[in-house]
Amino acid sequence: MKLAIIGATGMAGTALYKESVSRGHDVTVIVRNKDKAVSLLGNDVKVIEEDVFNLTKSDLQDFDVIINAFATTPDKAYLHLDLAAKLISFFRETESPRLFFILGAASLLDQKEELFLDTLKTFPDTESWISIPIEAYKTLNFLRGIENVNWVGVSPSAEFVAGDATVPVIGKDHLLASANGQSLVTSGTMAVAILNEIENPRFIRTRFTVCNQ
Amino acid sequence: MKLAIIGATGMAGTALYKESVSRGHDVTVIVRNKDKAVSLLGNDVKVIEEDVFNLTKSDLQDFDVIINAFATTPDKAYLHLDLAAKLISFFRETESPRLFFILGAASLLDQKEELFLDTLKTFPDTESWISIPIEAYKTLNFLRGIENVNWVGVSPSAEFVAGDATVPVIGKDHLLASANGQSLVTSGTMAVAILNEIENPRFIRTRFTVCNQ
Numbered sequence: 001m002k003l004a005i006i007g008a009t010g011m012a013g014t015a016l017y018k019e020s021v022s023r024g025h026d027v028t029v030i031v032r033n034k035d036k037a038v039s040l041l042g043n044d045v046k047v048i049e050e051d052v053f054n055l056t057k058s059d060l061q062d063f064d065v066i067i068n069a070f071a072t073t074p075d076k077a078y079l080h081l082d083l084a085a086k087l088i089s090f091f092r093e094t095e096s097p098r099l100f101f102i103l104g105a106a107s108l109l110d111q112k113e114e115l116f117l118d119t120l121k122t123f124p125d126t127e128s129w130i131s132i133p134i135e136a137y138k139t140l141n142f143l144r145g146i147e148n149v150n151w152v153g154v155s156p157s158a159e160f161v162a163g164d165a166t167v168p169v170i171g172k173d174h175l176l177a178s179a180n181g182q183s184l185v186t187s188g189t190m191a192v193a194i195l196n197e198i199e200n201p202r203f204i205r206t207r208f209t210v211c212n213q
Numbered sequence: 214m215k216l217a218i219i220g221a222t223g224m225a226g227t228a229l230y231k232e233s234v235s236r237g238h239d240v241t242v243i244v245r246n247k248d249k250a251v252s253l254l255g256n257d258v259k260v261i262e263e264d265v266f267n268l269t270k271s272d273l274q275d276f277d278v279i280i281n282a283f284a285t286t287p288d289k290a291y292l293h294l295d296l297a298a299k300l301i302s303f304f305r306e307t308e309s310p311r312l313f314f315i316l317g318a319a320s321l322l323d324q325k326e327e328l329f330l331d332t333l334k335t336f337p338d339t340e341s342w343i344s345i346p347i348e349a350y351k352t353l354n355f356l357r358g359i360e361n362v363n364w365v366g367v368s369p370s371a372e373f374v375a376g377d378a379t380v381p382v383i384g385k386d387h388l389l390a391s392a393n394g395q396s397l398v399t400s401g402t403m404a405v406a407i408l409n410e411i412e413n414p415r416f417i418r419t420r421f422t423v424c425n426q
Contacts, residue, residue, distance in 0.1 A: 053302075078305055078361060085298030085355075089266075092291055138358045142298075145351045148291060 001198065004060065004097075006030045006052055006083075007069035009040050011162050012102055015187035016067060017041050019165070019195050028063070030055065052083055057090040060097065065198050067100040077131035084139045091149050098201070099151040100194060105158050105183075106133030107140045108175045108209055116158070116175055140207055152197065153207035156190060158183035167213040168193035176211035185210050214411065217273065217310075219243045219265055219296075220282035222253050224375050225315055228400035229280060230254050232378070232408050241276070243268065265296055270303040273310065278411050280313040290344035297352045304362050311414070312364040313407060318371050318396075319346030320353045321388045321422055329371070329388055353420055365410065366420035369403060371396035380426040381406035389424035398423050 003020050007013045008029035018041075020027045027046065031037045034049040048059060052070060060066055068087065072079045087099050106117035117137050121130060143151055157176055163186030169176055170193060177183040193210040197203060216233050220226045221242035231254075233240045240259065244250045247262040261272060265283060273279055281300065285292045300312050319330035330350050334343060356364055370389055376399030382389055383406060390396040406423040410416060 078359075081358070082298070082302040082305070085295070085302065089295040089298065092295070141358075142355060145294070145354075146291075 001064040002026045002028075002062065003198070004028045004030055004048075004063040004066045005069060006066065007071055009033070009036050010069055010071050011187050012071075012160075012190055013067075013069040014040055015162075015191040016069060016194060017045070019188070019191035023195055023199075025195075053079075053086065055086075060087075060090060063097045065098045065100055067102070067194065067198075069102050072132065072135075074129050074131045077135040080132075080135045081139045081142060084142060088143070088146055088149050088151070093148050095150045097150070098198075099149060100198065101139065101143065101151065101153045102190075102194075103140050103153045103155050103207060104133045104136035105155050105160070105175065105209070107137045107207070108155055109173055110175050143205075143207075147205065149205075151205055152201075152203050154190070154194060154197070155207060155209040157185040157209065157211045160185055160187070160190070162187050164188040165192045168196070169211045169213050171209045171211065173207065174209070176209055178212055183211060185212050214277040215239045215241075215275065216411070217241045217243055217261075217276040217279045218282060219279065220284055222246070222249050223282055223284050224400050225284075225373075225403055226280075226282040227253055228375075228404040229282060229407060230258070232401070232404035236408055236412075238408075266292075266299065268299075273300075273303060276310045278311045278313055280315070280407065280411075282315050285345065285348075287342050287344045290348040293345075293348045294352045294355060297355060301356070301359055301362050301364070306361050308363045310363070311411075312362060313411065314352065314356065314364065314366040315403075315407075316353050316366045316368050316420060317346045317349035318368050318373070318388065318422070320350045320420070321368055322386055323388050356418075356420075360418065362418075364418055365414075365416050367403070367407060367410070368420060368422040370398040370422065370424045373398055373400070373403070375400050377401040378405045381409070382424045382426050384422045384424065386420065387422070389422055391425055396424060398425050 003025050005013050008017050030048045034047045037047050108116045165188030168189045175183050189212050216238050218226050221230050243261045247260045250260050321329045378401030381402045388396050402425050
């Protein structure tokens with residue numbers, strides 16, 4: 001399939017790129033800095049070098065799937081929502097491309113049916129980073145109202161760290177944990193779960209979550 | 214003040230244009246069809262002839278207030294949300310221009326604290342028009358999450374009809390009714406309420422409602 005990855009030089013994006021290429025997909029990365037992409041992903045990487053907010057519908061419409069692994073600094077966290085709204089507006093009343101959004105874990109519910117975001121807000125020193133899960137939660141709520149675009153969201157587990165793939169455990173709206181009680185997903189496992197969902201769609205206009213086994 | 218009106222050839226927009234000009238403001242209308250604007254609003258009208266989705270930040274940034282009276286057909290009601298998201302993305306981290314959104318009445322609460330949208334959904338033959346209040350409600354919920362843009366929303370009463378101005382009665386999140394029990398606002402009264410709010414801001418990053426006395 002013809003895939004585009006926005007934010008391909010980040011932790012999630014890098015793993016996604018490698019998994020996509022290893023499965024034989026035709027992958028293009030959309031990055032602000034081509035040199036950085038080449039140094040991270042290799043000389044063969046296909047690149048669109050452009051600020052995502054300058055992308056047009058015609059830049060994107062020929063992809064089968066656009067994976068949005070865009071990440072922001074906390075002071076610009078609202079860009080997460082703005083980019084989602086921009087991509088959605090491009091592809092109203094279409095089934096292709098499918099838009100795949102990597103969202104935070106904050107929008108998941110814990111075992112007491114409490115929003116994980118509310119738990120995060122009780123942590124110390126939240127001011128420096130809480131805007132990121134807040135805006136990712138707004139993005140999911142925005143997406144939940146979108147009925148005429150082919151979108152899907154994926155939330156990591158409580159911890160999302162660089163690492164090789166294990167077998168992904170898939171859930172829906174609740175935080176997952178492994179048998180040892182740890183709620184953790186590695187970038188490799190996340191990439192496997194996303195590519196599985198791209199190749200065999202199960203979650204249409206909804207969000208799922210992934211945990212390491 | 215330097216005002217822009219999007220959708221100035223509609224019922225609300227026409228009344229807004231007349232009220233704005235009568236108060237001495239410098240008004241520009243943003244319309245798809247200049248001839249229609251001239252025939253409705255007169256030869257002196259200042260026009261930007263452009264599809265709103267092609268507008269750029271530089272087209273809009275010099276206005277003090279942008280009044281969004283954009284209306285859609287029911288099959289394109291989602292454009293209401295997309296336009297709001299586009300305008301918000303232009304003016305993140307700014308106080309000017311102020312963005313003034315005309316929303317529907319469906320997001321108001323009735324005397325039983327029930328959402329008026331839920332009452333509307335019980336009406337007969339809703340399929341042909343219910344998308345419009347649904348999308349306007351989504352737009353308000355989207356706006357409620359926006360903390361770094363100078364926005365305000367206004368909802369009409371249950372009935373919103375063409376007519377001259379009376380003294381506006383102002384409320385917050387509940388459907389208003391006049392002494393005779395009618396929940397109605399005329400386009401003239403709506404225009405007076407909007408211009409009053411523009412000249413003396415009282416509602417910042419929130420929504421208010423208007424009823425005829």
